[in-house]
Amino acid sequence: MTPPMSRAPGPAYEATLAFFGELVAHGVTDVVISPGSRSTPLAVAARHLDLRTWVQLDERSAGFFALGLSRASRRPVAVVCTSGTAAANHLPAVVEASHSGVPLLVCTADRPPELRGWGAGQTIDQVHRFGHDVRWFADLPVGADMSPAFAVRVAARALAAATGPRPGPVQLNWPFREPLEPLGPLPPRAGPPQQAVALHGGGPAPGQVDLLVELAERYERGLLVPGPCDLSATEAGAVADLAARTGWPILADPGSQLRRGDHVEKSPVVAAADHLAKVRPFTDSHTPDVVVRFGLSPTSKALRLWLERTPPDRLVLVGPGVEWNDATFGVTDVVDAAPAALFEAAAPRVSDRAASPWLAGWMAADRAAREAVRGTTGPGGPMGDRLELGGAGVVEVIAERLGAGASLYVSNSMPVRELDMFMPASNEGLRVFVNRGANGIDGLVSSALGVAAAGDGPVVLLTGDVALLHDAGSLLAAARLGVDLVIVVIDNAGGGIFSYLPIAAAGDAVGFEELFLTPHGTDLVGLGRQAGMDSVSVSGRQALADAMARAVATPGSSLIHVPVDHAADLELHRLVTDAVAAALATVRSAS
Numbered sequence: 001m002t003p004p005m006s007r008a009p010g011p012a013y014e015a016t017l018a019f020f021g022e023l024v025a026h027g028v029t030d031v032v033i034s035p036g037s038r039s040t041p042l043a044v045a046a047r048h049l050d051l052r053t054w055v056q057l058d059e060r061s062a063g064f065f066a067l068g069l070s071r072a073s074r075r076p077v078a079v080v081c082t083s084g085t086a087a088a089n090h091l092p093a094v095v096e097a098s099h100s101g102v103p104l105l106v107c108t109a110d111r112p113p114e115l116r117g118w119g120a121g122q123t124i125d126q127v128h129r130f131g132h133d134v135r136w137f138a139d140l141p142v143g144a145d146m147s148p149a150f151a152v153r154v155a156a157r158a159l160a161a162a163t164g165p166r167p168g169p170v171q172l173n174w175p176f177r178e179p180l181e182p183l184g185p186l187p188p189r190a191g192p193p194q195q196a197v198a199l200h201g202g203g204p205a206p207g208q209v210d211l212l213v214e215l216a217e218r219y220e221r222g223l224l225v226p227g228p229c230d231l232s233a234t235e236a237g238a239v240a241d242l243a244a245r246t247g248w249p250i251l252a253d254p255g256s257q258l259r260r261g262d263h264v265e266k267s268p269v270v271a272a273a274d275h276l277a278k279v280r281p282f283t284d285s286h287t288p289d290v291v292v293r294f295g296l297s298p299t300s301k302a303l304r305l306w307l308e309r310t311p312p313d314r315l316v317l318v319g320p321g322v323e324w325n326d327a328t329f330g331v332t333d334v335v336d337a338a339p340a341a342l343f344e345a346a347a348p349r350v351s352d353r354a355a356s357p358w359l360a361g362w363m364a365a366d367r368a369a370r371e372a373v374r375g376t377t378g379p380g381g382p383m384g385d386r387l388e389l390g391g392a393g394v395v396e397v398i399a400e401r402l403g404a405g406a407s408l409y410v411s412n413s414m415p416v417r418e419l420d421m422f423m424p425a426s427n428e429g430l431r432v433f434v435n436r437g438a439n440g441i442d443g444l445v446s447s448a449l450g451v452a453a454a455g456d457g458p459v460v461l462l463t464g465d466v467a468l469l470h471d472a473g474s475l476l477a478a479a480r481l482g483v484d485l486v487i488v489v490i491d492n493a494g495g496g497i498f499s500y501l502p503i504a505a506a507g508d509a510v511g512f513e514e515l516f517l518t519p520h521g522t523d524l525v526g527l528g529r530q531a532g533m534d535s536v537s538v539s540g541r542q543a544l545a546d547a548m549a550r551a552v553a554t555p556g557s558s559l560i561h562v563p564v565d566h567a568a569d570l571e572l573h574r575l576v577t578d579a580v581a582a583a584l585a586t587v588r589s590a591s
Contacts (some may be wrong), residue, residue, distance in 0.1 A: 009182035012143030016045035022155035036082020039109035063093025064443030068450025084122035099437025103162035136161035156197035166321025222248035228255030229295030235340035240267030247353035272369035372583035405457035475531035478557035492566035528559030
């Protein structure tokens with residue numbers, strides 16, 4: 001017989017309700033929960049308050065779902081799991097969140113101290129489980145022994161750590177003793193409680209602004225090199241204003257939010273930097289004196305190698321709580337400040353060099369390269385019927401079809417590189433998400449589902465076949481979560497990216513196909529249909545455009561399969577490089 005409920009839910013619930021109440025007061029709106037028993041006080045309290053609860057069956061998917069949701073909403077997201085290996089399964093998402101600067105509040109339920117190390121079921125060592133990949137860790141008192149006042153301050157401190165100058169994940173380890181269920185009714189839900197702790201940020205220091213102004217006045221031959229980052233439209237405008245005044249081109253990484261948007265019309269955005277960096281005569285004659293980098297490391301390997309080969313006098317790395325993204329050890333100055341705020345403060349003090357020969361040369365080269373790319377990849381190009389639709393064509397169709405209000409999530413391996421190579425600059429806004437912190441292919445479907453859960457317009461995931469299969473389990477969550485997502489999967493029958501590496505030349509001698517290409521033989525259309533998705537295979541540009549239009553207009557999740565001949569795609573990339581080199585030679589001759 002179930003005993004009658006007492007008048008109070010129990011002290012553990014006083015702590016968890018106070019904790020989540022403080023998160024709500026600071027603007028947290030979402031919590032991602034994986035089912036389990038030990039996490040009952042956390043899950044029940046979160047659902048009781050004004051938080052949207054998203055249930056993900058496995059913790060690995062839950063972590064990446066929260067990552068995408070946090071990115072899209074630009075708010076921290078709480079994650080709740082039970083004890084044992086459940087916590088360990090969050091590690092890949094925590095690593096990506098750490099390297100990408102995404103604020104997650106990972107709440108791992110745990111056994112109480114007296115059960116640790118004694119063979120209790122579902123018990124592992126969860127203390128510092130995520131090592132150095134969290135901004136703060138706390139092994140909290142047992143829930144029943146935690147005062148509400150302490151729980152409030154834990155929430156505030158966790159938020160401060162997760163959203164501070166160097167954003168990222170935190171881990172809060174919550175031990176609970178049985179009984180785990182509430183012993184009485186939860187208190188009525190009221191409005192958000194008064195927050196106990198106010199959190200304040202800061203702006204760039206005057207000396208930091210002075211440094212940027214001094215560099216802009218001293219050097220005409222400058223470049224702004226943003227890596228992947230999530231700039232708002234206002235922040236992108238601040239970068240654009242500085243570039244326009246200094247005459248420093250923006251070598252716009254596709255994940256920087258600077259290649260697409262209203263700012264493009266008034267700023268020197270270069271979309272063909274990867275192609276230009278591969279042409280030695282051009283780079284030798286366009287070596288910059290100063291480079292200002294911000295965001296993660298640029299996607300383009302060619303760009304990174306060029307700056308390593310011919311380092312500028314000053315290589316300035318800008319970022320709040322700046323990560324030392326300096327694998328080539330060329331940085332000369334580190335500025336710990338938010339890039340957009342720093343640029344906005346400096347721009348009015350910089351002399352106008354919008355008409356400089358340096359800028360004109362870069363923009364002419366960018367136009368010539370883009371025309372060479374279009375002439376090679378477009379209909380009627382040199383590949384003829386051999387490659388009806390390759391990676392370049394997929395990117396160009398998606399870029400043309402997605403506009404303001406849409407979001408594009410792009411997987412690592414070839415898709416993000418082809419986006420860098422083939423997505424033109426445009427005034428039409430498009431938010432681009434990439435997991436370039438750790439550069440892994442795991443969790444891409446879950447991450448895109450998280451963006452779709454934010455509900456801010458159509459969301460397309462551009463992925464490769466191996467990355468899709470790596471997160472195939474998350475396809476099953478799409479229908480259950482009720483979110484709208486269009487998946488475009490480029491299927492080159494395995495790891496086509498390895499065809500671009502020197503190991504490919506060794507062929508059968510090293511088992512190249514077996515060990516690297518790894519053809520999977522999976523019916524991806526059938527896989528999508530088994531997950532309840534409207535799935536179709538297409539082979540031409542118009543067919544892809546039509547399929548995307550139908551998928552975006554139809555509620556629910558869809559999968560569009562694009563088979564690609566990786567050998568023909570490889571040849572196309574080489575033809576593009578040759579065409580750009582020839583076009584730049586013509587530009588140099590004319591000048």
